[in-house]
Amino acid sequence: MLTVERHKLIIEKLKEKQVVTIQELVKLTNTSESTIRRDLAFLEKEKYLKRVHGGAERLQGKLAEPDVAEKSTKFIQEKRIIAKHAASLIEKGDCIFLDAGTTIHQMIDFLTKDQNIVVVTNGLHHIDKLLKKGIRSYVVGGFMKPTTGAVIGNGALLSMNQYRFDKCFLGVNGIHSEFGYTTPDPEEAAVKQRAIQLARDTYVLADHSKFNEISFAKIADISAATIITDQLQIEQQDLFLQKTNIEVVEQ
Amino acid sequence: MLTVERHKLIIEKLKEKQVVTIQELVKLTNTSESTIRRDLAFLEKEKYLKRVHGGAERLQGKLAEPDVAEKSTKFIQEKRIIAKHAASLIEKGDCIFLDAGTTIHQMIDFLTKDQNIVVVTNGLHHIDKLLKKGIRSYVVGGFMKPTTGAVIGNGALLSMNQYRFDKCFLGVNGIHSEFGYTTPDPEEAAVKQRAIQLARDTYVLADHSKFNEISFAKIADISAATIITDQLQIEQQDLFLQKTNIEVVEQ
DNA sequence: TCAAATCCATTCATTTTCAATCAATTTTAA
DNA sequence: TTAAAATTGATTGAAAATGAATGGATTTGA
Incomplete structure (x- = not known):
């Protein structure tokens, strides 16, 4: 799975869920914990989300906008x-x-x-x-x-x-x-x-x-x-x- | 359940209830007393609530909004x-x-x-x-x-x-x-x-x-x-x- | 007031999560 | 084709979170 696809999946998830655990994302994307951590670190830097212990939390910002990453x-x-x-x-x-x-x-x-x-x-x-x-x-x-x-x-x-x-x-x-x-x-x-x-x-x-x-x-x-x-x-x-x-x- | 999720649940509860007991929260979040105590300590420090003997009560600070929306x-x-x-x-x-x-x-x-x-x-x-x-x-x-x-x-x-x-x-x-x-x-x-x-x-x-x-x-x-x-x-x-x-x- | 019950802070062992690192693989560029 | 760069999964010791236990504090009610 491509990096951008994972990022998109994570963002989608947060649009519907407020908080999401790393384990959930590992299952969702069928990758390793390491990869998800890297993704979260990146997406946090880009202000798409806020990392919390065990997962990530929705941020009121970019991902409130309609389907940017989508498509x-x-x-x-x-x-x-x-x-x-x-x-x-x-x-x-x-x-x-x-x-x-x-x-x-x-x-x-x-x-x-x-x-x-x-x-x-x-x-x-x-x-x-x-x-x-x-x-x-x-x-x-x-x-x-x-x-x-x-x-x-x-x-x-x-x-x-x-x-x-x-x-x-x-x-x-x-x-x-x-x-x-x-x-x-x-x-x-x-x-x-x-x-x-x-x-x-x-x-x-x-x-x-x-x-x-x-x-x-x-x-x-x-x-x-x-x-x-x-x-x-x-x-x-x-x-x-x-x-x-x-x-x-x-x- | 992630820490932040519990915190959100507790805050939600207090928006609705004014006071809440530790036992209630233990049941609600399916965790231990210790964990809830730690959560309350944290949320008190963050000025989200005031701890009282046996539980916590609403503070007219951050979550003052009546927020009755959550029926x-x-x-x-x-x-x-x-x-x-x-x-x-x-x-x-x-x-x-x-x-x-x-x-x-x-x-x-x-x-x-x-x-x-x-x-x-x-x-x-x-x-x-x-x-x-x-x-x-x-x-x-x-x-x-x-x-x-x-x-x-x-x-x-x-x-x-x-x-x-x-x-x-x-x-x-x-x-x-x-x-x-x-x-x-x-x-x-x-x-x-x-x-x-x-x-x-x-x-x-x-x-x-x-x-x-x-x-x-x-x-x-x-x-x-x-x-x-x-x-x-x-x-x-x-x-x-x-x-x-x-x-x-x-x- | 006193005793019982409840609640609380502290500590400890265990589990979970984290960041950093490394080797292997894949992708990109030359 | 070869070399450099990027991506990935695994590993590891440190950090954080958790539940249970302990003994001290507070509340309750007789």
Whole structure:
């Protein structure tokens, strides 16, 4: 995880919480105590927060301002462009599945209540935003994986069986012409797999860093989905274009 | 709990109460007498309050503002006392169901990871806290009701059928000796009903305002649960004590 | 007033948190 | 490609926070 992303997460946390412990942030960002301490030291110097023993405290200042850090980082920008395009594919009245993960999370900003869509998601971090938007939403039941905020496990698969989707939007960790779509956790892979089975159309949202990567658990062959990305090396282009649908969003 | 958090709680308490005893604060913050004494010493030095024998009293200094805005905090503290007692009933290794709602929400603060419990909940607002605490948790699948953050509907009932609970903790809107437990939304009532069916023991957490109230949808007869509350009118006491288990937590 | 009960300050051992440092890795620049 | 710079996680002794215990002070009520 990038430094700026962590900083953004910490600031977000303090917007909602007043005080936050170091241990919480370690879990949230999946890094070490040392790193969080450094982050806090930096953010304190920048007047974003006040350090206290065991954590940090909100400061009435910079972070009272609306979304400064938000949407500013290059990485997030890239994801937002992809997410925006993905959202534009949704039609009125669609029933869609939204996978857990930050890329998919960005999509929610581009959904509107009056599209009259129905959303099903296994992403716990999406819930708040969906509710605030007033979008008709269903959550998948099952085990809540702390690190990613994804609902997984056998319960999740059963729970999903109640639904059918017009479109399904997934994040992945690796895209490879031979090994297909992959992700580190087999249980998360199983959920994505099931989502694909239950959906008429599947879209994989991926920034450039995901291409030619292979992770542990296979989700599906590359032909199982349409890839939405924002840039592609020329040599990759040929390779992928032969085998699957791919939509490249220009900057 | 962080030191600054305790300090804030104490100050909040004094905004509302004029004087507060050490014992109250011990209960409120779930810490030791020593810690509270140290907190009071510090806050006195900072001119936030004046220590008196047995506790502390408000000072017309820094926190002089009447700040009546916090009508909610009083309620919250009442709920916390009830919630703490409820949490104390949980045994190592228990599988428990946590209903949606603010009273139940307070319980989470008193759960610990090393109790090795399993939590199932339909309360979306509980998720964050549960994950942060590192407690093994499952979410009920189904429709996310925006106003209350409860998961409801047929999907929820199906999803819950996968589980059995040692104990089940519910919030309600009305408790009446004749009409039993009631709540405004029939769909939420159905979830609570199902939780009762799936649990060995059921506890209803209720502050004084819930007694002798009747809401729209019936959940169960009054004998279906043990009520946990913090105060009870004398005339009510007789009435209820005949018909059901009730545990009154003293201040 | 006196005795019992409660409350308090102090001390101590334990636990948690902290800052500083270092080696390993990753990123950047040349 | 190589070297410099930045980032990271682990380690370590110091500092802070905590809960319990002790004995002295204060309050209470008979």
